[in-house]
Amino acid sequence: MSADSYVLAIDQGTTSTRSIVFDAQGHPLATAQREFAQHYPEDGWVEHDPHDIWRDVIATVGEAIALAGITAADLAAIGITNQRETVVVWDRTTGEPIHRAIVWQDRRTARTCAQLREAGHEAMVRERTGLLLDPYFSGTKVAWILDAVDGARQRAERGELAFGTIDSFLLWRLTGGEVHATDVTNAGRTLLYDIHAQRWDEDLCALLRVPMAMLPQVEDSSHIFGQTLPELFGAPVTLAGIAGDQQAALVGQACFAPGTVKSTYGTGCFVLLNTGETAVKSAHGMLTTPAYRIGGRMTYALEGSIFAAGAAVKWLRDGLGIITHARQTDDMATRIADNHGVYMVPAFVGLGAPHWDPDARGTIVGLTFDTEPAHLARAALEAVAYQTLDLIEAMIADGGAVPSAIRVDGGMAANAWLCQFLADVLRIPVERPAHLETTALGAAFLAGLAVGVWPDTDAIASARKEKTCYHPAMADDVRDRLLSGWRRALAATTVRM
């Protein structure tokens, strides 16, 4: 194998940071992963320490390279993929963040968003960004930091501070402060970027009170961004790809044809439907978002975003202590005959698509004295499938065809019971690739494409040939009963007291 046939992907997720070395066939050779601390300073607030993230990126890249038995000099490129929307503001001189990162799940700007909606700004925001006025997105979080930290607004206006999503912060640090950039998929989640004109929007920046001097340069997703500092990994490596993790998964699943759909089950669940060069507008709570831009050509997607999927399983482990490993939920759900009428709506940080209710909170219905931990585990898994169905139905209502299959990935897709239940609820085949790390593969692919490891998008399609397929098998009456139970639980969650 030639020395330039390895590509490393950094996958900086919500709960963990992974680095994976891929070979020229797109097979993962070595993986290093670290979980990091979540900070919940107030109800609905979620923060990360950017120092933790930086520390884990450096450590996992080093570990993955060593595990693969190569050196940094053998890497043709590095790709970065990241939890999206999460905001870092840092000092351009020192590279030091001025506040902890405000995470995508954080609801602290719900009031600001409500005020902007009441003032009639939503239509313009939706038209230009494809998004909604929800605290999920970056823009209002940036303004919050500038208001909360003494003197920050003035410093940002003077160009002394930089804003970036996690990719941009990592790129800045990896290049020793040389490059302040991001890609279209990350820019497209800020509420500040016009996804049609493909530029930062002056009106939106003024409306959200974000000085344009702090914004990164926006590039293609497959692009030579710069070189890592030689001292970080022992040799400089070309940084050649960036994409938000959900878009990277779309690429890693080879969803290049319009009409193809993937769903990623990590902390949250994100369903993306490739709509080609058309930015489809949703009337049913879906987002319109850049899927990737390669060679200057933009591809768009419709997206349904659910804030808590694996997070509900993590809560069973860390909050309730009824499991010690997430994978136990597979056996627990299999062992019981049915859900015993127990439903969970995991609105821990409000509800995302298609409801967009930042004030909703989680609900469990149907508890009896013989409810067991297994029923809660099963309810957490079932909720993920029902929510996926709600998103697919909204996409169909927006004019999409019924997909012929759905391609799944993410940590939670390891759960075979969930994959079968998903096929039963959606009534379409569920395809799970042999390697679930499609997010990292997508980032590696975008990077490899820019430096010539892969010639075109066909190469990635051949990397995902091995897969397991789950076919729908549930009787209609059983499915109908389950769906009506879910709808009752959902109604109980969204009703305001």
Ligand SMILES: Nc1ncnc2c1ncn2[C@@H]1O[C@H](COP(=O)(O)OP(=O)(O)O)[C@@H](O)[C@H]1O
């Ligand atoms: N076998 C499993 N069954 C159910 N949930 C799982 C399983 N394995 C992992 N998870 C859940 O998936 C999430 C981890 O997935 P991952 O893709 O690593 O997330 P992220 O990228 O958001 O950090 C965790 O929330 C965990 O609870």
Ligand SMILES: O=P(O)(O)OC[C@H](O)CO
């Ligand atoms: O970290 P993940 O995989 O849950 O993904 C987070 C999303 O990018 C948030 O929009």
